[in-house]
Amino acid sequence: MSARVLNVIRNDDGQFEITDQRGKVVEGPFDTNAAAWSALDRIDHETMPGRPRSNKKVLWGKPEKPAKRNGKKAGRRQAAKDEHRMKANAAKAPGWVRSVAAAKFDPAGERKFRDYKLGTFGAATEVKRIDPATYLAEKAARGE
Structure with a gap:
């Protein structure tokens, strides 16, 4: 198999x-250099030789999925799956992460802790x- 060397050049026109x-x-x-190179x-x-390559344009980012027919039911199912996944991931988190998250998302517990730290003293x-x-x-x- 001999290799052909091809070039893009500009003509007189x-x-x-x-x-x-x-x-x-x-x-x-x-008309353009880009068209010649493509x-x-x-x-x-x-x-x-090798796998055929498509001439499709490249979409940057994730392509949008087409909407499903039964959107309400599928949406509820997806929300339930997401909720379950979040709970499972939260349970797997290390202890220090859980304690920080508990302090952030439990204002009543945070208040109780703050009051406990203060003791009987306060304003x-x-x-x-x-x-x-x-x-x-x-x-x-006393003789001190």
Whole structure:
């Protein structure tokens, strides 16, 4: 099998052509360089052995799936599946992740914890007034 060398060149009219190594026009003329190169790719794929390649445009990202007929029922089923998957994944999470998530999503528990941390002290607690002279007299009486 001999390999053909093909080139894209610009002719005198400003259009693009595909030529072989002897300068003979294989295909063309094309208005744009891009059109000439896509034709060259098509020729390469036709002559190359291997799997056939489609000429479809590439869709970037995920293509949208067509809508199903029974949308309401399928939507409910999908929501139930998603709910189950979330619960299963939450159960598999490490302990520290679960404790952080519990604190974030359990405001009553967070409040209880905060109150427990504060103890009996808070903004409403009366402040005990200490007279320095009385305090020093009591300290001297104890012998400290």
